Each structure stands twice: as structure tokens, then as C-alpha cells.
Amino acid sequence: MRTLSKRAPRLPDRNGHFGRFGGRFVPETLMAPLIELEQAYRAARRDPQFQGRLRTLLVDYAGRPTPLYFARRLTEHCGGAQIYLKREDLCHTGAHKINNVLGQGLLAERMGKRRVIAETGAGQHGVATATAAALLGLQCEVYMGGEDVERQSLNVFRMRLLGATVIPVEAGSRTLKDAINEALRDWVTNVRTTYYLLGSALGPHPYPMMVRDFHRVIGEETKRQLREGAGRLPDYVVACVGGGSNAIGLFYPFIGDAAVRIVGVEAAGHGLGSGRHGASLSAGSVGVLHGSMSYVLQNDDGQIATAHSISAGLDYPGVGPEHSYYKEAGRFEYASATDAEALAAFQALARLEGIMPALESAHAVAHAMRLAPTLGRERVIVIGLSGRGDKDVQVVSSEEGSGARTSAEPRLR
């Protein structure tokens, strides 16, 4: 492992750049606070007491390490490579998001900020932030697009039960990107008292680096568990990519392992050709959104497009800059899965394994199910199962009810 970290470049650089991506494209008002945040984070990262507290919370509170589970029936169904699931769905609050909010929550506390704000798409990050705020006794306000408030009502209720205030955002496309705009406006206004707890590996430096660091535990555990259980590295690691946090967390420790293929799965929505999707890396172009240079969905005039996905967590027209960097470097590959494919994968995993994945994670499952039959039985795929699907059962049942997706049912043996 030591030789590998030598080969992997140390990114980002001092100004938060991953090659030509990343950076800090923000109003001047936020520059000093971002620099202060970076310094506070670097100090915390070196502080054994901070790291010890975080580790204890990850174990006792979040439930780490999460299992690496061999999905025998799914593997048999696909008839090829062995499929393992990294069970982030078993984390407290039901998704990987808890890793990041515990880290940043402790950082907010350390910086003396008593008020935290967050954006949320599916509501998972909002619920996780509200949870960490309750745990640490911080005041919490969550911005959420109006459309997401409607389609994720269960999570809205959960946030309120946890003591957070949910603020619906009616501007623009009423989804995640607008919630981030509004959270940034709040931060610009209240920056002296407020900690912005960003929920994915995107935004201005230091967020992409910091969020990655808090999630890399996913990949580190996976590596250790597979080595102990099967004595080997995986051939593929596969994860869904919205902003890219669960994916970079799983991928990062494998970057230096040249034999491991790394595949991010984006939301193809109604299809990449339909113009209604969330696949910025597969079908977007380079631009600046929410404070960093990365791949974005935009028109020729540089106006940001509206994304679409059945899963609110992938319904975002941008992606974290580190993904853009490793895509161009040729180290990460990107695939996509449509709404219908994700639904089919949701149902397959439920029936074959008794696990309902989040619709976001179902995109990764869909791709792995396409990939596995093309590989020999000695090969190993690890899927990052980023969250559980309880929050999505309404969406899934209304899609089933519409009758349009009956062909999506898996053929069971």
C-alpha cells in the first residue's frame, strides 16, 4: 500500500486545484472564511484528539465498520463475477452521509460555530446533518428544493423530528442545485456565526478534499475486509455519482492499485439522448458551478441546465472536481443507468437479497448487474451500496402503479 500512495499524486494543490479542476470560484466575501475553514480542517486532521473523537463516534454512534457482504443470490442471478456489497445503508440514518456530517459537525464545534446550515437533495444529507446537530447540540437549518420537499416527504418529517428547520427553496428548478445556491447565500450573509455543512465532494476548496477525507473510510474498510475475507483486491469498484461523495470515498484508497478498475455510475434519467438526465461526466462539458471548475450540464451560453433523475440525490447538474480530474486522467471510468434500469435493480436487490437500496445506489447495482455476466466467475465486483431505500418506497410504488415499468421486474430463478 505504501508504494501506491507514493504513485498517487497528492491532490488538491495549495489552491484547491485538481489539475485544471476545483478551485474557489466564489464571491470575495467567502474567500477569507474558506481559507479559515481550510486551516481549521488541516489542524483538526493533525490533531489526535479530534481524530480519536471522530473514530469513536463512527464506531459507537454510526455503526462502523459497515459489513462487506457477499451477495450470493445476486451473483448467481447475474451468472458471472462475484458481487459484494459495501453496506453503507446500514449506517445510522441509512446512508454514507453520516461519515461526513460527524466529521464536519465536530469541526463546526471546534470552530465555535453554533449554527449549521446544509443543503439536501434526497433529504439524506439533511437528515444526517440534523442528526449530527442534535448530537452536538447545534442549531440546524436545511435548504431543500421545493420539488424535493414534495417527493421526499418522509425525510422532511424526519428532519423536523430531529429539531431542524427545513426551508423549501422555490427558486430555479426547485431541486438540489437551487438549495445549494440558497445555502451559499445564507452563508455569505451569516458567515461569521454559521458553519456551512456541505453534503457532497463538491463546492469550493476545501470541501471536495474534506468530504473525501471523511468518506475514505468506506474504501479503506473495503480493502481490508476483502483482503481478510478473500485475500485479494477487487477487480472492479462501482458506485453511484451524484456530487460524488460516496464514490470518491470508496474509490480513493484504490487509486494507486492499477489492477482495480474504478467505475462511477451517473443518472441517465430518461436516457442520455433525451436531455433529461444527471450525467455531467458522461454528457456534460467543463464549466464552473457552485464554486469549482468541473464537468457540468449547461447550454452553449454557459447557463446551467436542469438535471433529471428519479433519485433526488443524483438530480444535480454538476459533479465534484476530483471526479473530473480522474476522468480526464483516465483513471476513473464512468457509466450511467436510466431511471428504469435503477428501478429494475431496486426490485432485483429487494427480491434476491432482501435489501432495498436507495434509488441512488440502485444505479450502481444496475451497472454491476450489466457488468457481472461479462466477467468470469473468479472476478470480484464491489458495489458501494450508499444508502437504504425506505425513503424511496413511495416513488417506487407509484412508478410500479403506472404500469410502465412491469418489464423491469427481474426474472427470478
Next chain:
Amino acid sequence: MSRLARTFAGLRRRGARALIPYFTAGDPSLDITRQLVLEAARGGADLVELGVPFSDPLADGPVIQRASQRALAAGVSLARVLELARAVQGAITIPIVLLTYYNPVHAFGLKAFTHGAVEAGVDGVIVADLPPEEAGPLAADARAAGLDLIHLVAPTSPPERVRLIARKSRGFIYFVSLTGVTGARATLPPDLAENRRQLRAVTTKPVCVGFGISTPEQVAAMAPHADGVIVGSAIVRLVEARATSDRLVPEVGAFIAALKAPLRSQP
């Protein structure tokens, strides 16, 4: 010497301050924005800021957000804002500055933009989400083309950043009066005078103050602190309220004249 530099030098000689009205280009239409710019020049504006609408204006409050959405819905793009600038070029003598976010400029191409802007008679550009650290490529192209890249300084900027920004900014320095997004405010921030003193200590470049300033009284209060005063949301809100009135243009003209009055003869 750029036209912006000449404008501020002339104002300083006369002991006057610049009034800088802001319009979101294309709200309610490009033709009306053209008329508003001409009227503003007649009403005493010393410089005009044209806002390029962007889908995700994260430094703007609700008034300019709505104006941007209306302009985008009407099909306005950076290319069409440049056409608008070209259209007023012969009819007014005051400088024009664009206010934009970085992505439309990046998508247009930095060289194409800087040359296109100069060719359309634009004197400077302010990019709301481009701090000096990220501005290298645009600054180089702007300089080569003869376009002034204007940087902003904020109440949160520590002394070393104030110095950096003062050094990098060309044409003038945009002094953000408050910690927040654009939009009219009932009262102005208490730390303004202190922040202004800090800036004056490190630069002799012209300084224009903006964000939150919406009445002739507030303009008067700002005058001692600045070479120019920028009024945005209050004007955009008036345009919104009177968009369908045939008195829109003269009413905006009268408001601009009232804003200018306290700036005419400063001792």
C-alpha cells in the same frame, strides 16, 4: 489611460462622485434596457453597469434573481448583451461595465469575450465569483484586449487580501458595503467607514461602493467614502414594478436623477 481611469480622474478634478446605475440586461427586454441606458446617461449617470443574466446567481438577492430569470426566459445571452452594448456605443459617451458570473464568460471563451467586449465598446468587467486567485487567465486576456478587470473587496477581506485586490483591480475597486447578497437594505452597515479607511490606506485607485444602497439619502451618506456609488436592486425593483407601464423609462430616469443629486458637488 483607460476610459474608466479618465472618467474617475475627471470626477476627482471636479470634486464630484460617480453615480453607477445597474440594469439586468434584457429585463424586461433588450430594447427597453437600451432605452434605460440612454435615459440613465441623460439623467446624470457617470457609468452604467449591465448585468449578464445567469441561471445560478448565488451572490444575488431575490430582486436580481427574478430579473435574471425573466431575462433568460426572454432568450438573453452574453452574446446578446454584447450586441446591446454595441447598439448604445455611439449614442452615449459614458463607460459601460459588465457584471457577470464566470461560467457564461468561460463558455463564451476568454479571448473571444475580452475582444468582443472591447469591440462592443465595453470598458470593464466585474465577475461576481472570480477572486484574484482564480482570475489569472481572464486577467491576462483582458489586459491584452484593453478591458479593465475589476475586483471586489468585501467586509470579510483581511488586510492582506485587501492589498492583493487593490493591486490587481483595474479601472476601479468594487467595495462591497455589507456581508451578504445584493438587495436593498433599510440601514447601512456600521463597520463601513472603518472598512473604507482600511482600503484608503493601501490604495489611491478609485473606489466604488455598492450592495444595499437604494435611496438618495443613502447615496448621500456614501458619498464621502467613495469615488462612486452603485445602485442595483432598487433600480431593478422599479423596472420590475413598472415593466408594463409606458412611463417606465421616464420614471427610472427621474429616480436616477434623484440618486445623482447628492453626488454632484462634493467639497
